Amino acid sequence: MTTTTLAGMEIELDDEGFIVDPERWTEAMAADLARHEGIDPLTDRHWQVVRFMRCEYEAKGSGPTVRVLGKTSGVSVKELYQLFPRGPAKIAAKIAGIPKPRGCI
Amino acid sequence: MGDRIEKVSVIISKGSLEGIYPGLIMANGARAEGIEANLFFTFFGLDAIHKERFEHIKVATVGNPGMHMATMIGGLPGMSAIATRMLSKKMEAFDIPSIPEFVEMIADTGCGMFACKASVDLFGFTKVDFIDQVSDIITVGEFYERAAGGEIIFT
Known part of the structure; x- marks a missing residue:
């Protein structure tokens, strides 16, 4: 567990860099989180995925996997990997301030 | 890392x-x-x-102890197709892609x-x-x- 400053707030991150308390996340933190993952700037296409992750999490309590994202977010699997080369569901979840999606497929 | x-x-x-x-x-x-x-x-x-x-990939019903099925039953015509259909249905329910x-x-x-x-x-x-x-x-x-x-x- 580490503490970092995001958008001027002290935020706790777990060992993998996910925000521990999703309630504390604000959209202003996304750019900092993205930069940390090598994504700069955060484009509208990135935002579409990040906001979708956030909505899914708020509705269902967990973030979708890559397959579900590809089917329902309006961004294809191919483009998802172009936007988030280090793992779309995992990285978008991190930027959206939600826990890492769990799922084998 | x-x-x-x-x-x-x-x-x-x-x-x-x-x-x-x-x-x-x-x-x-x-x-x-x-x-x-x-x-x-x-x-x-x-x-x-x-x-x-x-x-048309099928599940093996013969030589597959995991199926918990007698070899002779597993060898009946169409058995592999039936088992595959059942398993595929179950996988679909869990949203596992074909x-x-x-x-x-x-x-x-x-x-x-x-x-x-x-x-x-x-x-x-x-x-x-x-x-x-x-x-x-x-x-x-x-x-x-x-x-x-x-x-x-x-x-």
């Missing part, structure tokens, strides 16, 4: 449903974690990328898809027999070159 896996090469050598899915899941899961992945299809595993066959959909999705994740030259020659296949997502037909030596610096998973 030093103990992180950066690259995997997954070999699929079997042509049954239960022989193909695990390798696909390993490769897809690697890409989801941002790990570089390659899939190498050999022997009966080639059916997973064969245009006419990949929609083999054709899964293979195509994995290619979209940027995973390399390769067919084994020795097996392709042995079965008399050519590149046109395989789905377009297959990047190349390669020798075992070329496979090792591609797999260099990563983990190799044989299924």
Whole structure:
């Protein structure tokens, strides 16, 4: 567990860099989180995925996997990997301030 | 970070449903974690990328103790088709993609898809027999070159 400053707030991150308390996340933190993952700037296409992750999490309590994202977010699997080369569901979840999606497929 | 896996090469050598899915899941899961992945299809595993066959992959009902079925029952005509249909229905309920959909999705994740030259020659296949997502037909030596610096998973 580490503490970092995001958008001027002290935020706790777990060992993998996910925000521990999703309630504390604000959209202003996304750019900092993205930069940390090598994504700069955060484009509208990135935002579409990040906001979708956030909505899914708020509705269902967990973030979708890559397959579900590809089917329902309006961004294809191919483009998802172009936007988030280090793992779309995992990285978008991190930027959206939600826990890492769990799922084998 | 030093103990992180950066690259995997997954070999699929079997042509049954239960022989193909695990390798696909390993490769897809690697890409989801941002790990570089390659899939190498050999022997009966080639059916997973064969245009006419990949929609008809069946679960083995004979010689498969995991089915908990007497060998003679498993050997009855149509048994494999029935078991496959039942399992596929169950998998659909869990939102597990069919083999054709899964293979195509994995290619979209940027995973390399390769067919084994020795097996392709042995079965008399050519590149046109395989789905377009297959990047190349390669020798075992070329496979090792591609797999260099990563983990190799044989299924």
